[in-house]
Amino acid sequence: MxxxxxxxxxxxxxxxxxxxxxxxxxxxxxxxxxNKRQVLRALFDSYKDCTKCDLHKSRRQVVFGDGNPDSPVVFVGEAPGEEEDIQGKPFVGRAGRYLNEQLKRIGMPRETVYITNVNKCRPPGNRKPNYIEMQACLPYLRKELSIINPKVICCLGATAAEGILGKKIQITKMRGQLFPYPYNPSVKVFLTFHPAFILRNLNAEGEFIEDLIKLKEIVKGGL
Ligand code: SF4
Structure with missing residues (x-):
């Protein structure tokens, strides 16, 4: 084409x-x-003052994605938390540090991958972004993903998966599985838990690590 x-x-x-x-x-x-970094910078500049949804009222700053734009895998969470809102980077709080540890442990260090969120502004009190807020912000994520054009999008948690796939997700049943990305079926969507959930439910840590290892194999082309 x-x-x-x-x-x-x-x-x-x-x-x-x-x-x-x-x-x-x-x-x-x-x-x-x-190059992709400059394209991403242009995209960020286009919405760093965005007021499309109510989340702009309480944010300190818009939190854009971060990492290697040539990565074959992009991790997507739901929205920035307090630490991310302060630092202006995704996944730099406790859950982010935990994710970094696990990525290092499986031999896929954070600096080799790209990490972002569905919503780019922090919801007050770290609540989940609502449907209207997600719909307002998703076009930015879709553009971000189209620039990076990864092999796999890894959704961290049900909220991110629902935003990306546009349907209801039961993460405990659908984790560890691949789905076609609706906006580019050659890109696969992989689902796993959000690291913050694992910190609250350490009994699920084994499944989370199992998913990350499987993801690494998929990215390498082994599955
Ligand atoms: S969350 Fe997204 S749509 Fe809402 S104000 Fe922030 S950048 Fe704009």
Missing amino acids: GVKETVKALSVIGIGEIYITGKVKVGGNVKSYP
Whole structure:
């Protein structure tokens, strides 16, 4: 499929603008940047002052994704917490440090992967983002994912999975499984627990590590 046809096909599913690296431009819809980091920076600049949902009222700052933009796997959580809101980076609080430990333990260190959230602003009191807030923010995540174009999107917890897959998720039953990404079926979506859940339920730690090891095998092409 050529660039024009791709832009037309994406517009049918609601993606009116795509970002690609290189020097290709079609009309006003495709922007050209020399590398993914710069494309991501341009995307972030486009919504760092966003007020599309009520979460902007209590945030300190918008928290964009972080990590290796060439990673074959992108981890997606639900929203920033207090520490993330202060530092402006995703997964830097207690749950993030725990995730880092487990990623290091399985030989997939954090600096080699990319991590982001469905919602880019902290919900007050660390509550879950609601449906309206998620729908307002999901277009940013979809653009972020289209730029990185990973092999696998790993959803951390049911809220992130519901945002990405657009359906009700029972994480205890659906964890460890692969699903097609609705906006690009060649990208797979893998589900596991949120690390904050594991910190509250250490009896599920073994399943979480089992999932991460399976994810690593999928990324390597072994499964
Ligand atoms: S959560 Fe997303 S949609 Fe809502 S204000 Fe923040 S950036 Fe905008």
